[in-house]
Amino acid sequence: MDDGGSSILSFDLWADAQKLFSGGVNSPVRAAVKPYPFFVKSGKGPYLITEDSKTLIDYVLGYGPLILGHAHPKVIEAVREQLDKGWLYGTPSRAEVELAKLITLHVPSAEKVRFVNSGTEATMTAIRLSRGFTNRTKILKFDGNYHGAHDYVLIDAGSAATEFGVPISQGVPREVASTVAVCPYNDLECTERVLKDEDVAGVIVEPVMGNMGVIPPDIEFLKGLRELTRAYGTILIFDEVITGFRLGLGGAQSYFSVTPDLTTLGKIIGGGFPIGAVCGKRDVIDSLTPMGKVFNAGTFNANPISMTAGIATIRELEKSDTYKVTERATRILADEIDNSIKMEHVVNKVVNFFQFFLGVKEVKNANDARKADRGLYSRVHENLLKLGVFIPPSQFEALFTSLAHDDKVIEESVSKFKKVLEELT
Numbered sequence: 328m329d330d331g332g333s334s335i336l337s338f339d340l341w342a343d344a345q346k347l348f349s350g351g352v353n354s355p356v357r358a359a360v361k362p363y364p365f366f367v368k369s370g371k372g373p374y375l376i377t378e379d380s381k382t383l384i385d386y387v388l389g390y391g392p393l394i395l396g397h398a399h400p401k402v403i404e405a406v407r408e409q410l411d412k413g414w415l416y417g418t419p420s421r422a423e424v425e426l427a428k429l430i431t432l433h434v435p436s437a438e439k440v441r442f443v444n445s446g447t448e449a450t451m452t453a454i455r456l457s458r459g460f461t462n463r464t465k466i467l468k469f470d471g472n473y474h475g476a477h478d479y480v481l482i483d484a485g486s487a488a489t490e491f492g493v494p495i496s497q498g499v500p501r502e503v504a505s506t507v508a509v510c511p512y513n514d515l516e517c518t519e520r521v522l523k524d525e526d527v528a529g530v531i532v533e534p535v536m537g538n539m540g541v542i543p544p545d546i547e548f549l550k551g552l553r554e555l556t557r558a559y560g561t562i563l564i565f566d567e568v569i570t571g572f573r574l575g576l577g578g579a580q581s582y583f584s585v586t587p588d589l590t591t592l593g594k595i596i597g598g599g600f601p602i603g604a605v606c607g608k609r610d611v612i613d614s615l616t617p618m619g620k621v622f623n624a625g626t627f628n629a630n631p632i633s634m635t636a637g638i639a640t641i642r643e644l645e646k647s648d649t650y651k652v653t654e655r656a657t658r659i660l661a662d663e664i665d666n667s668i669k670m671e672h673v674v675n676k677v678v679n680f681f682q683f684f685l686g687v688k689e690v691k692n693a694n695d696a697r698k699a700d701r702g703l704y705s706r707v708h709e710n711l712l713k714l715g716v717f718i719p720p721s722q723f724e725a726l727f728t729s730l731a732h733d734d735k736v737i738e739e740s741v742s743k744f745k746k747v748l749e750e751l752t
């Protein structure tokens with residue numbers, strides 16, 4: 328797969344990048360790659376090709392969007408066709424109607440949609456909507472859930488906020504932080520206490536936690552959230568930026584048969600191009616400008632390239648074996664990892680994404696995940712990289728599989744995981 332070298336290697340680019348960017352990167356998790364971040368020149372199927380002409384089997388997949396693998400021909404074709412027609416009109420276009428139809432067809436809670444440009448914008452908008460719609464202020468989130476990089480949610484956040492030790496970001500006004508209550512994941516008692524004592528506008532939750540490693544929900548937890556929020560007149564927001572179109576076409580809400588009031592989407596629905604969406608009940612979405620008084624706008628909202636890539640991706644998900652292939656790939660790999668680790672450990676998987684935790688017996692919430700041996704995880708990451716396998720550099724992210732992770736790729740990966748895990752654990 329190597330496709331020729333260049334005289335400027337990752338190490339040199341990294342030296343320049345450190346002069347140009349904080350920590351040498353434009354999103355913090357990338358700086359956790361050991362021994363230093365490699366730079367990528369191309370991606371194809373399950374592989375990344377680095378600037379050092381190394382081929383890596385990719386289990387990061389752009390942190391989740393690339394469920395069809397890198398550079399899927401159907402997405403390339405659709406985007407190329409769109410490029411010839413221009414890519415930004417400042418007006419509605421046919422593609423946004425088509426993508427919204429696909430989303431409302433498949434996602435049970437989605438009657439209407441607002442497209443934005445990232446998961447961050449989606450959760451920011453959903454929270455503002457829940458506040459505007461209910462005329463209340465407080466939000467409840469869960470410890471270790473990550474909902475993006477805006478002020479309302481950088482409170483006990485997972486992902487890079489935990490990896491880099493900023494669960495509560497500097498710069499978030501105390502007044503804003505004081506509007507956010509936090510409960511442990513899978514804890515209904517705490518949830519009920521907060522809903523009873525406070526006037527809560529919205530409860531936002533990852534229906535599967537994918538930002539402290541992977542932590543499945545207790546089904547009773549999701550059902551209980553639905554009942555409690557209904558009883559207290561609070562908007563239930565499922566943040567399905569990871570799980571949307573990953574656990575199946577209907578996301579986590581179909582998988583667990585729990586329908587929230589609002590859903591935030593991102594990642595897969597843009598086929599790997601920047602996107603976010605808030606969807607939900609007609610009357611709630613209609614509270615957004617221009618019909619309502621909850622403001623949202625965006626130069627790039629519903630831009631034709633992201634829409635087109637999203638349509639091509641969902642159409643492929645509708646007719647291909649993607650869910651079968653990705654579930655099989657995850658099952659085989661996760662089971663083999665489970666068998667190869669000799670020390671105490673947990674492997675948490677849900678359908679087609681997973682994470683392993685070393686030195687712990689059980690991981691059911693963020694506190695459990697924090698107790699895992701992160702240093703050892705990082706060494707596993709580094710040693711796998713030497714053998715040509717890229718897993719997330721942080722314990723607090725997930726391994727994803729794609730349609731391109733066929734049996735041959737999985738077999739090769741298994742032997743490499745075995746080698747590293749048997750040596751280090």
Ligand SMILES: NCC(=O)CCC(=O)O
Nearest residue numbers: 354355356390486538724
């Ligand atoms: N699970 C967290 C992410 O996917 C974020 C990736 C990034 O901000 O680079």
